[in-house]
Amino acid sequence: MSLFSKLKTSGIWQTIEVVVMVIAQFVYIAIMARVLSKPDFGLMAIANSFVVFGYIFAESGMGAAIIQKKLITNRHINAALQGGFLFGIVLFLIFFSISAIIAKFFLQPVLEILIKVISVNFIIQSVSSVSLGKLQKEFKFKEKSIVTTFSILISYTIGILLGLYGYGVWSLVVATLLFSILKTIGFFYFAKIKLLNRIYIKEWKELFSFGFGIVLLKLNNYVSSNGIILVLGKIFNPDLLGVFERTFKIKTLPSTYIGSILDTIMFPAMSEIQTDNEKLFKIYQHSLGVVNTVLIPTALYLIYFSEEIVLILLGKDWLEAVVPLQIMFVVLPFSSSVRMADSVLRAKGLVYKNAWRKFMYVIVLILSSAYGAYKYGFIGAALGVTFSFLFNYITMLFLVRKVFNKSVLEIFLKPILDGLKLATILIIILLLTNKILNITTSILFFLVSSIVLGIIVSFLVWKKPSFFGVYLYETIQRYNKKNDSKFEESEGN
Numbered sequence: 434m435s436l437f438s439k440l441k442t443s444g445i446w447q448t449i450e451v452v453v454m455v456i457a458q459f460v461y462i463a464i465m466a467r468v469l470s471k472p473d474f475g476l477m478a479i480a481n482s483f484v485v486f487g488y489i490f491a492e493s494g495m496g497a498a499i500i501q502k503k504l505i506t507n508r509h510i511n512a513a514l515q516g517g518f519l520f521g522i523v524l525f526l527i528f529f530s531i532s533a534i535i536a537k538f539f540l541q542p543v544l545e546i547l548i549k550v551i552s553v554n555f556i557i558q559s560v561s562s563v564s565l566g567k568l569q570k571e572f573k574f575k576e577k578s579i580v581t582t583f584s585i586l587i588s589y590t591i592g593i594l595l596g597l598y599g600y601g602v603w604s605l606v607v608a609t610l611l612f613s614i615l616k617t618i619g620f621f622y623f624a625k626i627k628l629l630n631r632i633y634i635k636e637w638k639e640l641f642s643f644g645f646g647i648v649l650l651k652l653n654n655y656v657s658s659n660g661i662i663l664v665l666g667k668i669f670n671p672d673l674l675g676v677f678e679r680t681f682k683i684k685t686l687p688s689t690y691i692g693s694i695l696d697t698i699m700f701p702a703m704s705e706i707q708t709d710n711e712k713l714f715k716i717y718q719h720s721l722g723v724v725n726t727v728l729i730p731t732a733l734y735l736i737y738f739s740e741e742i743v744l745i746l747l748g749k750d751w752l753e754a755v756v757p758l759q760i761m762f763v764v765l766p767f768s769s770s771v772r773m774a775d776s777v778l779r780a781k782g783l784v785y786k787n788a789w790r791k792f793m794y795v796i797v798l799i800l801s802s803a804y805g806a807y808k809y810g811f812i813g814a815a816l817g818v819t820f821s822f823l824f825n826y827i828t829m830l831f832l833v834r835k836v837f838n839k840s841v842l843e844i845f846l847k848p849i850l851d852g853l854k855l856a857t858i859l860i861i862i863l864l865l866t867n868k869i870l871n872i873t874t875s876i877l878f879f880l881v882s883s884i885v886l887g888i889i890v891s892f893l894v895w896k897k898p899s900f901f902g903v904y905l906y907e908t909i910q911r912y913n914k915k916n917d918s919k920f921e922e923s924e925g926n
Contacts, residue, residue, distance in 0.1 A: 446575045446577070447574050455686065459746060463745065463747070464596070465592070465593065466679065466751065468597055469602070471676060472672055474605075475670075475675035476547065477602050478678040479541070479674075484552060487555045495517050495566065500566050502639070505570065507627055509636045510567060511629045512633035512634070512637035514628075516641070517563055518560065521555040521559035524552070532548040539667075543602070547602065547606060550606060554610060557617050558613060560621060561617040561620055563624075564624035565616075567626065577623075579619075580616055580619030584616045584619065588608045588611040589608055591608060592604045661818070664799055665806055676753060676754055676811070677757070677811060677814060679751065683754075683758060684758060714837045714839065718844075721770055722902075722904030722905075723905055724770055724773060725766050725770065725849045725851070725904075726851040726904050728766040729849065729855065729856045732762050732765035734859060734886075736763070738879045739759045740755045741878075742758070760816055764822035764826070767826040770826060771825055774829045774833045778836070786832065794825040801816075803817070804817060855901065866882070
């Protein structure tokens with residue numbers, strides 16, 4: 434099977450998975466925001482931030498190392514499982530022991546038992562990451578998507594039921610644990626890992642030489658998402674922290690899932706052609722163009738309707754989240770663009786250079802968001818987050834430019850032109866519609882606009898895909914079966 438055929442099949446299944454997860458996430462957020470209290474989300478945010486920190490070491494970069502390494506044997510798979518399982522147990526014991534200290538530091542006694550229970554996830558994640566890495570390396574995205582879809586639907590349903598029955602923050606804990614357990618069982622079943630009864634230290638060292646770089650990258654990613662919650666947890670009370678956590682979550686959902694479609698399938702694909710710089714750059718540039726074409730107008734649309742989004746997802750008691758959400762939506766396209774560049778650098782094995790760049794970004798993020806929160810409250814924190822994301826994007830552009838030795842035009846300008854054109858058309862349509870119909874923005878107007886826009890976009894994809902620009906047009910054409918052979922010929926040249 435050609436590389437494009439693999440990407441095509443994987444992309445379809447990954448898209449199905451992401452669509453289901455986005456819908457499930459929105460429904461889950463909307464219901465739980467009305468069932469639970471703001472402090473419940475604040476407490477869970479703090480507890481989960483510590484646990485996610487442990488995940489990084491429990492996984493120890495083994496999943497990514499399995500994907501990146503050209504030649505993988507069953508010994509490598511077993512070595513990754515053995516090392517991860519050992520790390521998972523050690524981390525569980527450490528966090529179980531220090532949970533009381535954490536609870537005392539944040540002056541929240543309930544954090545002690547929360548962290549003790551959620552820490553079980555360290556052991557679960559250590560197994561899950563290896564089997565997931567094997568599935569992705571073999572392009573078994575159908576199996577991965579089926580497992581993930583059923584796991585999230587079951588776990589979220591149980592979490593909502595527990596929330597309705599008054600279990601508060603524990604409904605969030607159970608949903609999190611159940612999601613991890615179901616995924617681990619499913620991934621392990623489909624990965625078909627043959628367990629061996631020996632310890633493979635040599636193979637583990639081979640994987641860890643790359644995996645440790647992934648650990649460094651994930652540490653930086655951790656601070657940029659969960660670590661910021663811990664910093665703001667000392668500035669905001671649990672109520673305000675809960676509002677910030679939900680706002681930050683909504684802001685990251687579009688880029689997380691759209692970026693996930695590309696990042697998840699592109700990293701294995703890029704790893705296959707890691708030595709062919711020209712082909713690698715073409716895939717990167719095209720993927721970046723697709724991301725920007727979709728996300729630049731999407732960001733504009735979400736900024737315009739931020740109040741309606743907050744009302745639908747969180748309710749009228751969360752309206753203080755509107756302006757910060759608009760501020761953070763500004764950098765929505767850059768979030769996914771950075772993820773695509775991450776895939777390139779990981780495929781090339783340049784994890785340590787990327788880790789150093791991300792370390793600088795994390796410092797800027799913590800300082801700017803903490804200063805903003807301390808001086809100007811919730812809005813100041815949002816401004817700090819936005820500024821740091823822009824810094825992250827600019828530094829990533831310079832690093833990618835150095836790797837490929839390409840011009841700023843090819844690296845930055847070309848991939849954003851189609852998105853800017855569509856965003857301009859979209860804002861003109863929204864402003865004219867509002868002026869002609871004299872409609873005060875409301876939930877009804879947002880829903881009707883979304884439905885109408887969805888119909889128009891679907892029609893254009895079907896009848897005139899060239900309207901969306903070269904990158905999306907080429908993608909749509911390539912997914913048309915009659916163009917497969919033509920593309921595969923060009924792929925081989």
